[in-house]
Amino acid sequence: MVICIVAMIVFAILGIFSAKYRSLAKEAFRCTFNTITFRPCETNLDQRIRSRVTTKLMKTSPKIAKFTYKNFKILSWIFVILFFSSMIYSGYSIYNLVVHGSCNPGATCIFNPGQPPTKNTCVITSEFVEFYGAECPHCRKMIPVVEQVERETGVIFQKLEIWHNDTNRETFLMHAESIEKSCGFLGVPTFYNTKTDRAICGEKTVEELKNFIIKNG
Amino acid sequence: MNVEKIRKDFPILEKKFKGKPIIYFDNACMSLRPHQVIEKMNEYYEEYSACAGRSVHKFGTRVTEEYEKARDMIAKHIGAKKPQEIVFTRNTTEGLNLVAKSLNLNKNDVVITSDREHNSNLIPWQMLKNKGVVHKIVYSNADMTFNLENLKKMLNKQVKLVSIVHTSNLDGYTLPVKEIIKLAHDNGSLVMLDAAQSMPHKKIDVRKLDVDFLAFSGHKMLGPSGTGVLYGKYDLLEEMNVFLVGGDTIQNTTYDSHEFLKPPEKFEAGLQNYAGMIGLAEATRYLDKIGKDNIEKHEIELNKIITNGIADIKGLKIIGPEQPELRSGIISFNIEGINHHDIAIMLDDIANIMIRSGQHCVHSWFNAHKIEGSARASLYLYNTKEEAEMFIHNLKEIAKLK
Numbered sequence: 001m002v003i004c005i006v007a008m009i010v011f012a013i014l015g016i017f018s019a020k021y022r023s024l025a026k027e028a029f030r031c032t033f034n035t036i037t038f039r040p041c042e043t044n045l046d047q048r049i050r051s052r053v054t055t056k057l058m059k060t061s062p063k064i065a066k067f068t069y070k071n072f073k074i075l076s077w078i079f080v081i082l083f084f085s086s087m088i089y090s091g092y093s094i095y096n097l098v099v100h101g102s103c104n105p106g107a108t109c110i111f112n113p114g115q116p117p118t119k120n121t122c123v124i125t126s127e128f129v130e131f132y133g134a135e136c137p138h139c140r141k142m143i144p145v146v147e148q149v150e151r152e153t154g155v156i157f158q159k160l161e162i163w164h165n166d167t168n169r170e171t172f173l174m175h176a177e178s179i180e181k182s183c184g185f186l187g188v189p190t191f192y193n194t195k196t197d198r199a200i201c202g203e204k205t206v207e208e209l210k211n212f213i214i215k216n217g
Numbered sequence: 218m219n220v221e222k223i224r225k226d227f228p229i230l231e232k233k234f235k236g237k238p239i240i241y242f243d244n245a246c247m248s249l250r251p252h253q254v255i256e257k258m259n260e261y262y263e264e265y266s267a268c269a270g271r272s273v274h275k276f277g278t279r280v281t282e283e284y285e286k287a288r289d290m291i292a293k294h295i296g297a298k299k300p301q302e303i304v305f306t307r308n309t310t311e312g313l314n315l316v317a318k319s320l321n322l323n324k325n326d327v328v329i330t331s332d333r334e335h336n337s338n339l340i341p342w343q344m345l346k347n348k349g350v351v352h353k354i355v356y357s358n359a360d361m362t363f364n365l366e367n368l369k370k371m372l373n374k375q376v377k378l379v380s381i382v383h384t385s386n387l388d389g390y391t392l393p394v395k396e397i398i399k400l401a402h403d404n405g406s407l408v409m410l411d412a413a414q415s416m417p418h419k420k421i422d423v424r425k426l427d428v429d430f431l432a433f434s435g436h437k438m439l440g441p442s443g444t445g446v447l448y449g450k451y452d453l454l455e456e457m458n459v460f461l462v463g464g465d466t467i468q469n470t471t472y473d474s475h476e477f478l479k480p481p482e483k484f485e486a487g488l489q490n491y492a493g494m495i496g497l498a499e500a501t502r503y504l505d506k507i508g509k510d511n512i513e514k515h516e517i518e519l520n521k522i523i524t525n526g527i528a529d530i531k532g533l534k535i536i537g538p539e540q541p542e543l544r545s546g547i548i549s550f551n552i553e554g555i556n557h558h559d560i561a562i563m564l565d566d567i568a569n570i571m572i573r574s575g576q577h578c579v580h581s582w583f584n585a586h587k588i589e590g591s592a593r594a595s596l597y598l599y600n601t602k603e604e605a606e607m608f609i610h611n612l613k614e615i616a617k618l619k
Binding site for chain 1: 556558
């Protein structure tokens with residue numbers, strides 16, 4: 001039965017730490033193999049799981065136990081689908097965490113290990129970012145340019161002030177390496193794309209900024 | 218019969234899981250052992266663990282003495298004429314195979330079995346087809362009782378052997394073996410009984426029954442696992458061919474000839490399970506002390522409680538005759554909508570109640586009746602009314618799942 005597939009993965013992971021689960025993992029593997037070749041599970045592992053789950057539920061709610069026992073096949077399919085989709089999402093998030101430093105770049109970050117919220121790299125919520133300083137004259141000059149580009153392309157730059165805002169500065173510094181690679185220096189204003197990790201720095205024309213969007217969009 | 222006192226003899230019954238005591242209802246498969254049997258076996262290992270019938274030293278003499286005493290005790294327990302009629306085996310299966318291989322059966326000879334034989338009393342006969350031996354089945358009545366008329370019709374000069382189960386492990390029904398033996402003998406046929414399920418629970422006297430062969434196991438009657446006995450009338454054993462050969466079995470050999478010993482040694486090849494057989498003899502002593510009639514009565518009493526207690530479960534079907542007194546200590550059943558294995562797993566999980574589920578090695582009957590299997594509770598002398606009530610209560614809880 002399909003539940004064996006999940007059992008195999010769970011027991012295999014638990015088997016790393018405890019020998020008790022290794023034999024169960026092997027059993028689940030045989031059962032899975034039989035399931036995918038459309039044969040009944042010889043070891044009754046699926047049946048044991050169904051019965052054990054039912055008896056656990058019987059203690060709290062006989063009605064839920066009855067429902068679970070009767071619909072175990074459907075429930076295990078739902079469980080398997082949820083299990084695999086959450087596994088895929090977790091894998092994707094871990095990949096993002098390693099590559100982008102955020103488990104979910106461009107959106108609200110749920111998982112952000114080891115860093116206090118003030119240093120949250122997830123302040124970036126959109127693909128294009130403009131880092132600026134409040135008193136920076138170049139930045140001020142860029143305001144109408146950015147406005148025009150935003151109007152004409154539909155792309156909105158997320159504007160992060162880094163001279164006074166510590167959190168934003170942290171974010172800026174986290175991307176310092178990529179910015180320096182693109183611009184050769186660190187400074188404001190910096191227009192940055194979070195997906196390609198490319199940047200252009202300093203006062204730019206409308207055309208230059210549009211080109212940056214086209215190349216990195 | 219003082220069940221509480223008996224229970225104190227079984228150390229395993231003190232075991233608890235999750236703070237709850239165990240309820241052992243799988244006695245048709247394997248019984249528990251009293252400390253007397255365990256200690257008797259340990260005595261062999263601790264005090265005289267040597268070979269029997271060979272070495273002349275103190276240990277050798279003691280083990281020979283104990284081993285032959287065991288044979289004598291077992292012979293008396295089943296009412297055999299002499300201890301030489303007791304062949305030690307590993308189990309009932311070996312006893313049945315021994316007769317199938319060693320009895321002089323030839324082409325067109327017929328062997329009759331019932332329709333609810335354990336695989337051990339079915340396959341050995343199916344295998345003889347190569348020799349031209351014909352295996353026939355006598356079918357039961359619709360209510361699962363034995364049909365003597367059917368047997369009568371099948372008996373003729375070709376029938377050399379009726380090999381039949383005494384008490385069925387499928388449903389606990391005891392076949393009318395006295396009548397079967399009479400019919401077979403009148404026809405000039407031999408009779409062998411598979412007594413694996415009857416010997417632990419019933420007083421059996423092989424001479425009163427006048428049965429020719431009878432096989433049983435030790436592990437279902439408080440004895441050690443890996444022990445069994447084949448009883449055979451001495452003159453028949455003498456005529457029979459050897460089974461396994463080698464160590465023991467032999468009077469004398471030269472480089473190109475050999476002379477076999479007399480029964481029972483001629484069938485007991487190689488070094489024997491001394492501790493096991495000495496333990497089995499101790500088990501027969503224990504059973505005799507309590508009295509098998511008392512045990513049988515106790516089991517039927519519990520079977521009545523359970524049968525009546527579970528009768529109102531919707532969709533419950535008991536395999537075998539309706540009356541509990543015809544099913545000894547066995548309740549083999551199915552509840553519609555709940556798989557038999559699930560019942561067994563859940564009883565074990567909820568209340569440490571251990572029962573068997575499956576086809577109980579009687580696949581042929583289940584296949585013929587198109588039933589997937591059954592859950593089977595089987596009782597013995599140490600089971601109590603409270604345990605029976607716990608079983609009923611928990612089974613009713615499980616039945617609510619459907």
